[in-house]
Amino acid sequence: CCALPSKQQRRFPDDFLFGTATASYQIEGAWNVDGKGENIWDHMTHNTPEVIKDQSNGDIAADSYTNYKRDVEMMRELGLDAYRFSLSWSRILPNGLSNNINEAGVAFYNNYINEMLKYNITPIVTLYHWDLPQKLADMGGFMNPLITDWFEEYARIAYDLFGDRVKHWITFNEPREICFEGYGSTTKAPRANLTDVGTYICAKNLVIAHAKAYYAYNNYFKQRQGGECGITISVNWFGPLTESSEDEAAAEIKRQSEWGIYAEPIFSQQGGFPREFTEKVAQKSVEQGYSSSRLPEFTEEEKNYVRGAYDFFGVNHYTAYLISASEYLSDFAVPSLNDDVGVGTYSPPEWPLSNSTWLRLAPNSIYNSLTHLKARYGDVKFYITENGWSESVTGNDEGRIRYYRAALESVLDSLDAGVNLKGYMAWSLMDNFEWMEGYTERFGLYAVDFEDPARTRTPNKSAFVYKQIIKTRVIDHDYEPDSTTMTID
């Protein structure tokens, strides 16, 4: 009846990687088991539980440390081509440094990877998804330029241990969430709240750390192991509220501040931080009485080192916002990144809302983001490394199904437009510890019963829909699963 027949026929290429994504702290549990060291999320949730909505933590989470075979069974039920997960740095290196490798932690990841490979599921490994070893945080974390060496050493150890089987490496998950949320505000661990310069110092150190880990792979492992290395950046779409040139300019500066400060140094021809943003922070800093800009500079040598340090661009995409030069302005901390940018952000209420305040279903937002990135950075290889929807309900998750169908249509639009997009990872395989929201927001294709010591996993309706799309390589908007029992095809 409803969907356009021409759209219905569009197919995903056979070699397009369909997967799901998770992160170590959100699923593993076993926070102090078998020699794992403390990380900043253990530290924060144990010492200040009140900052988490339900005062919970990841001590047990979905207990994937115990249930990893069931996780792989779920991947097989879905028919996944790939699975993206992250390594817990302090499970492998308990104090973060290279002198002490925890063999039990290494064995866990070997088992997880080998179990996937047994069933032809391609592992995509993120080295850092926010769980910094506490010892490194005590030494300044991402405020200390030595993070670039600590991270490179950890990366080399991971390539050496797992690179015979892992061919897709992601250095960092979401620099913005690490730097702005962790250091420039209080919305993620370590809640440093260094609003003036925290985000900027972190951004510079992080992109250099990424580049060092990239060249370690490129120069010492790639030839032998034959894999690829990139970074995942959260790229939501920021469009202009109106067609005025003021709103266009406001949207552009917003994009630069949200993801440009991490993407531009790596993916642009000229390297370094984005130009308009650099000028804006410099001007604000002078007005505020600083003798130099709060945004650090890259030396020419650093610029040249960082630019081009990638094999692919991983995009975590969730939603969109409309940006205004003059409306919807808030009371931002002064000085801060948001004050430096000074634009208004609007979320149209007619865009359906998830169970997360920040997440609405926005039209064409994947297409808008990817075609913009391609226009700006050229014909880069992309993966969507996360995309997903939160619900409070389990089982009949119609909102999630609507979201995934719309998102995947936008993926097809992007492929039609010639974007070199190689894969799509749904967030998430299963419900997990949703950071500051604890267990109150569920992103899983599989529901997890967190009251049950066995952490039983049950497929939501969306799991059947995603499975059908993977199997047929088309989006059938009328498909209704005829069973609630999963099988392995």
Ligand code: PNW
């Ligand atoms: C991602 N936004 O973070 C993370 O990589 C996951 O660990 C997390 O569970 C997932 O999204 C769901 O929240 C994001 O404001 C945080 O648009 C915020 C945004 C996007 C992604």
